[in-house]
């Protein structure tokens with residue numbers, strides 16, 4: 001079977017390599033440099049399993065049927081499935097996701113292939129797939145949400161928490177294709193997952209084939225719950241810090257309740273990364289005319305938290321003539337290789353808006369400045385020059401200047 005994938009980012013590349021274990025996969029991107037790297041067996045993103053798969057393919061130890069291309073005809077013509085994993089950034093003007101890259105991928109697929117089952121893996125507004133099916137008069141469009149974490153993109157596809165595919169139950173061919181696609185994803189997973197026992201007592205990887213709109217809602221409600229959890233422990237931390245209480249002790253005591261659980265509870269400067277900020281805003285937009293309190297609170301809580309953090313930083317530089325705030329890493333998590341929408345950028349923006357100058361230590365950024373602030377790769381001089389060092393996540397690099405560091409990474413983990 002031939003499978004095409006549009007977009008070779010975190011989602012597209014991990015799904016492409018997963019499926020290339022069993023099927024012929026052609027992954028298309030619009031960036032020539034990415035395509036070239038992939039065809040040389042090199043990963044454009046930092047991800048252990050993706051690198052291992054590409055290395056294994058290059059050395060013949062793990063043969064994959066995988067090609068990257070810039071040519072839509074090569075990728076899409078004759079494909080049985082065409083998966084779309086292109087960006088859907090939040091458009092603040094429209095107050096909605098910008099889905100234009102998904103639509104241009106659909107146009108490119110249909111220009112050479114009228115039959116492929118198109119599976120949208122990009123995160124889209126609730127109701128989007130059904131709307132497309134109706135307005136385009138194209139019943140061969142499905143939606144399958146992606147739940148991977150950046151940095152563990154292929155790992156999470158090899159060990160998926162669940163597989164969800166959306167198609168209208170009333171449309172028998174689409175329903176059958178959705179079930180078949182779920183099987184393809186499951187077949188690519190680590191075979192050990194077939195033996196696993198889930199919390200509800202079921203065995204193997206849970207596969208949910210549901211309506212397309214329900215599948216879209218699963219994605220946005222899951223990410224909004226994760227944002228809620230981050231925002232909740234951040235707000236607990238804001239309270240504890242403001243009242244001079246030991247936040248760490250409170251969080252431990254709260255989370256020993258097995259219903260609450262001791263995970264995903266480490267305070268930070270806010271929820272960030274590519275998905276949570278935009279997905280929560282999109283869900284809020286989808287609530288238009290539907291009563292709610294929590295969803296807007298989750299969106300607002302992130303702003304309030306960052307304002308609080310910026311004020312705390314300001315308190316630490318009070319009385320210093322021409323203070324310099326050192327931004328230690330722009331990334332969201334310790335092992336991350338990108339800083340799309342990272343919370344620390346919101347902190348930096350606020351600190352600078354208050355007239356304070358900042359320097360940035362970000363070894364992965366090859367540029368002299370970041371939004372007008374100097375970028376340095378010299379950790380020693382960075383530590384010397386900064387009056388306060390702001391770190392969303394702790395790193396042993398900072399051990400010798402601990403008294404200068406401002407972080408809320410209380411548990412020293414992601």
Ligand SMILES: NC(=O)c1ccc[n+]([C@@H]2O[C@H](COP(=O)([O-])OP(=O)(O)OC[C@H]3O[C@@H](n4cnc5c(N)ncnc54)[C@H](O)[C@@H]3O)[C@@H](O)[C@H]2O)c1
Pocket residue numbers: 006007008009010011012028029030031034085086087088101102104105121122123124146147148149150274275
């Ligand atoms: N990153 C995540 O953790 C994650 C998790 C779940 C879902 N998602 C969703 O998946 C989608 C993709 O996210 P990502 O992180 O993989 O994005 P990404 O930015 O890493 O990759 C997207 C790729 O698509 C390419 N592209 C853009 N327009 C194209 C087109 N018309 N045809 C072919 N390729 C095109 C880009 O060049 C880029 O390489 C988004 O909707 C995102 O919300 C992301």
